[in-house]
Amino acid sequence: MHSFGYRANALLTFALTILALICAMASLSDNLNSPSPSAEIQILNINWFQRHPDGNDEVSLTLNITADLQSLFTWNTKQVFVFVAAEYETPTNSLNQVSVWDGIIPAKEHAKFWIQTSNKYRLIDQGGNLRGKEFNLTLHWHVMPKTGKMFADKLVTSGYRFPEEYR
Amino acid sequence: MDWQGQKLAEQLMQIMLVAFAVVAFATGYAIGSFQMMILIYAGGVVLTTLVTVPNWPFFNRHPLKWLDSIEAEKHPKPQPQQPSSVSKKKSSKK
Numbered sequence: 001m002h003s004f005g006y007r008a009n010a011l012l013t014f015a016l017t018i019l020a021l022i023c024a025m026a027s028l029s030d031n032l033n034s035p036s037p038s039a040e041i042q043i044l045n046i047n048w049f050q051r052h053p054d055g056n057d058e059v060s061l062t063l064n065i066t067a068d069l070q071s072l073f074t075w076n077t078k079q080v081f082v083f084v085a086a087e088y089e090t091p092t093n094s095l096n097q098v099s100v101w102d103g104i105i106p107a108k109e110h111a112k113f114w115i116q117t118s119n120k121y122r123l124i125d126q127g128g129n130l131r132g133k134e135f136n137l138t139l140h141w142h143v144m145p146k147t148g149k150m151f152a153d154k155l156v157t158s159g160y161r162f163p164e165e166y167r
Numbered sequence: 168m169d170w171q172g173q174k175l176a177e178q179l180m181q182i183m184l185v186a187f188a189v190v191a192f193a194t195g196y197a198i199g200s201f202q203m204m205i206l207i208y209a210g211g212v213v214l215t216t217l218v219t220v221p222n223w224p225f226f227n228r229h230p231l232k233w234l235d236s237i238e239a240e241k242h243p244k245p246q247p248q249q250p251s252s253v254s255k256k257k258s259s260k261k
Contacts, residue, residue, distance in 0.1 A: 002173070008216070011215060014181065018188045018208075019188075075201055147201075
């Protein structure tokens, strides 16, 4: 270590390498967490159900979303991105997923929540297939880390059905 | 710094950084605070810099034995031919 600059450089690179290592360890520690989230989605009301002039169906819903996602948070969690998607099958598409609501949970304290809202994003079909169609409302979550790997999972609630007639 | 000092400085740097990293990770994981881990580690890096980078006296406890001037005089530097030319002296960094 011949000079000031040489030592400073060696120290800086070694320090950064070790920093990368402890961040990798922090990310690996997330695998030790076994989360047990719960959620319930209720459709309070179908506000309206119409077909556009170009032939696409659209639905407006009022939803009641209750969830407890506190067990998803670890020391290495920055935020949890959560969204509700309506999923159904049509003759043209084997799977349609339409996001109707999303939110960002910045901390564990906010992860146990209840929200009543109309759909944040429009539920429009690619075509006129929704009358009488059965669909699922799936709650998806993405656990975004401070450093490292992101975990994503979902909870499916099935048994919903669009009305038979437009209203 | 002398040779022993350089070796000491390098060892100290590696040991201190690894030790602070271990302490930082253990503390951060135990109390569940990522920020605390980063703060402890950053403090450790600053402390290590202060201890190992500047040329402290304790790094110079085995100073190099340069030749006596008598030895140097026995082998004089060749004199320049032109009296008007300037001779450059190289200074080496320790």
